[in-house]
Amino acid sequence: xxxxxxxxxxxxxxxxxxxxxxxxxxxxxxxxxxxxxxxxxxxxxxxxxxxxxxxxxxxxxxxxxxxxxxxxxxxxxxxxxxxxxxxxxxxxxxxxxxxxxxxxxxxxxxxxxxxxxxxxxxxxxxxxxxxxxxxxxxxxxxxxxxxxxxxxxxxxxxxxxx
Numbered sequence: 001x002x003x004x005x006x007x008x009x010x011x012x013x014x015x016x017x018x019x020x021x022x023x024x025x026x027x028x029x030x031x032x033x034x035x036x037x038x039x040x041x042x043x044x045x046x047x048x049x050x051x052x053x054x055x056x057x058x059x060x061x062x063x064x065x066x067x068x069x070x071x072x073x074x075x076x077x078x079x080x081x082x083x084x085x086x087x088x089x090x091x092x093x094x095x096x097x098x099x100x101x102x103x104x105x106x107x108x109x110x111x112x113x114x115x116x117x118x119x120x121x122x123x124x125x126x127x128x129x130x131x132x133x134x135x136x137x138x139x140x141x142x143x144x145x146x147x148x149x150x151x152x153x154x155x156x157x158x159x160x161x162x
Contacts, residue, residue, distance in 0.1 A: 027052040027062070035099060045087045048080060057096035057135075060088050060125040066116050075115040081150045082110055085139035088125035089154030093135040096127075096158070103135065103156040110152035119144040125154075133158050 017023070019040030023033050026041045032055070040046065048069055054061040064084050071077040086108055093103035121141050128136040139152040 022046055026050060029055065041091075042087070044083060048083055050084060050087055052091070055091065055095065057092050057130055058127045060092040060095075060137075061122065062088055063120045063122050065120055066118050070117070075117050076121060076149070078110070078112055078150075081112065081121075081141055082108060082152065084121065084123040084141060085110060085125075085150075085152035085154055088123050088139050089135075089137040089152075090156060092125045092127065092137055093154075093156035093158065096130050096135055100161055101158050102161050103158050105154060106157050107155040108152060110150050112150045113148050114143075116143045116149055121149060128153070131158075 017033055017037040019037060020033055022040045023036055024030075026046065028036065028041065041050065041052075049065045050062050051064075052060070052062045062084065064080070066076045069077055069080040086105055089108070090103055090105055097103045121143060123139055123141045125137040125139045128138055134155060134157055136153065136155045139154060141149045141152070143149055
């Protein structure tokens, strides 16, 4: 995996990570655990069952179950599509930004193409633009059969941490 994250300089005492179990369950590579030790993957992403399978700024992939994320009609909630898309686009932008900068979503939009009532959804974020202050990713959600469920586009601004 390639990213702009760098571990703590050697010689510094590592602290216990209260999110280690959550990060491992979500498929986050161990070398990124310390970086995310202050907040994990986020409570909403954890509740929705998002699990990462690939993590680079250019290409980030994760899965999410339909079960537990349905709307009243028994199909995957449209908002769940957007949570998955924002999680992937924001994580990819954060990896691009690096340890001393932070990415914040400023725009997201989605088109829903078909519904899903069971199984897993796979989201794939592909970088459209990785700049110094802005990133844009296209996120495609597919079902277990590889059929496109929705397409989202997310733009993040990158700022120095304060």
